[in-house]
Amino acid sequence: MIFGLQDYNFSVLLIKSDFPDYLGQWSLLGDIVEVDESLDAAAYRILSDRTGLDSLYLEQVKSFGTVNRHPAGRVITIAYYALVNIDQVRLVKDDNELHWHQIDQIDRLAFDHNEILDTCIRRLRDRIRSEPVGLNLLPDEFTLRDLQSLYETVLGITLDRRNFRKKFFGTGLLIDLKKQENNVRHRPAKLYSFDFEKYNQIKEESIHFI
Amino acid sequence: MIFGLQDYNFSVLLIKSDFPDYLGQWSLLGDIVEVDESLDAAAYRILSDRTGLDSLYLEQVKSFGTVNRHPAGRVITIAYYALVNIDQVRLVKDDNELHWHQIDQIDRLAFDHNEILDTCIRRLRDRIRSEPVGLNLLPDEFTLRDLQSLYETVLGITLDRRNFRKKFFGTGLLIDLKKQENNVRHRPAKLYSFDFEKYNQIKEESIHFI
DNA sequence: ACAAAAGTGTTAGATTTACACCCATGA
DNA sequence: TCATGGGTGTAAATCTAACACTTTTGT
Numbered sequence: 001m002i003f004g005l006q007d008y009n010f011s012v013l014l015i016k017s018d019f020p021d022y023l024g025q026w027s028l029l030g031d032i033v034e035v036d037e038s039l040d041a042a043a044y045r046i047l048s049d050r051t052g053l054d055s056l057y058l059e060q061v062k063s064f065g066t067v068n069r070h071p072a073g074r075v076i077t078i079a080y081y082a083l084v085n086i087d088q089v090r091l092v093k094d095d096n097e098l099h100w101h102q103i104d105q106i107d108r109l110a111f112d113h114n115e116i117l118d119t120c121i122r123r124l125r126d127r128i129r130s131e132p133v134g135l136n137l138l139p140d141e142f143t144l145r146d147l148q149s150l151y152e153t154v155l156g157i158t159l160d161r162r163n164f165r166k167k168f169f170g171t172g173l174l175i176d177l178k179k180q181e182n183n184v185r186h187r188p189a190k191l192y193s194f195d196f197e198k199y200n201q202i203k204e205e206s207i208h209f210i
Numbered sequence: 211m212i213f214g215l216q217d218y219n220f221s222v223l224l225i226k227s228d229f230p231d232y233l234g235q236w237s238l239l240g241d242i243v244e245v246d247e248s249l250d251a252a253a254y255r256i257l258s259d260r261t262g263l264d265s266l267y268l269e270q271v272k273s274f275g276t277v278n279r280h281p282a283g284r285v286i287t288i289a290y291y292a293l294v295n296i297d298q299v300r301l302v303k304d305d306n307e308l309h310w311h312q313i314d315q316i317d318r319l320a321f322d323h324n325e326i327l328d329t330c331i332r333r334l335r336d337r338i339r340s341e342p343v344g345l346n347l348l349p350d351e352f353t354l355r356d357l358q359s360l361y362e363t364v365l366g367i368t369l370d371r372r373n374f375r376k377k378f379f380g381t382g383l384l385i386d387l388k389k390q391e392n393n394v395r396h397r398p399a400k401l402y403s404f405d406f407e408k409y410n411q412i413k414e415e416s417i418h419f420i
Numbered sequence: 421a422c423a424a425a426a427g428t429g430t431t432a433g434a435t436t437t438a439c440a441c442c443c444a445t446g447a
Numbered sequence: 448t449c450a451t452g453g454g455t456g457t458a459a460a461t462c463t464a465a466c467a468c469t470t471t472t473g474t
Binding site: 143144145161162163166183185186187188189190 | 423424425427428429439
């Protein structure tokens, strides 16, 4: 599962199934794990094949293994999600077979992929509150508006702007880049980056980001 | 992974490995998933074979699939943990091949089982704070001392008694059974049960138990 | 000058933490 | 009567939530 933010909307990359029983339905990306390849390596390979990116945030979520979930026979799927900065993605098959879809507009997917998607979303929502994984969805330099919007769209909630800023600055993990965005037709926002180095030193302290 | 409380200590059931490379070392319980059996069904089967119990709390945690983790060849392990009330367990092989071990006294396990164990413990510690899964480790009727001790031993922390009671009563999910323990050489504690029915109605509200 | 989003503090309420004494039972 | 753990309340500190006006830019 490849998640990204497309125009401030929480989205996932889907591909049209070429499997006869589900022809033309949207499905998640996947492939078979090779015998001489670890699960993580397979996940990175599949991701890289599809997006051209190779250093990404990946988390294994769950294995799905009911007996008749795939019409071709017994298939066990080990689900991972990746968080990507959508601007850096070059879709390898960028005809209409491979598309970003907004999470809240997804209807029926092929196979048991709705269940897998829901499970991954729940995991991400959990994770994003206590670890700074959401930053993988943004460029390295971002505004506080970007950051707040990320949490709002992924969690499907709205946040108070002043409280959000206070809380996030309170972590001491934002680096003021002394730069501003430009070409916006309103007061330009300051740009920040996230201090991953400092975070790695203090991450045992159970931080809450929102 | 089968977790239980043995004399108020957080423990896990281990078996002596009969695999040549790890002969005599302790390892986690496992078995092969049959082709016509779901992952969950396999987990329940293995558990029931070992403990004689069949209605238990089980959670899938993670799949482990590095290439050379098992000397016999490519093996992918899908880890689950179960929480059992140790008093109800009848060990099927209760010679010295199958034993409860206190978590904090476990040394080196066979295969990559230390890593699997650590991952499961982390998951359980996370889960237990926001869902009432810990109650599966206790008998149906318990004292507040039992309950506090459960959280303390699983999380490896100490808690203030008055605050713990206040917090837990605050959930409104404890049923006063109007009974007391007996044959203790101090003031007997009241017995409670957990209101799972009520919990299921309100579980969306994101409760924190400690 | 106007429209749009950026930036900024204070206060009330809720939650969390720290802490000490009397009570009921069995030995 | 003694030892052991059960049961109980309050106050300070911290955290969370609610809320409105001025600033800076492009058009």
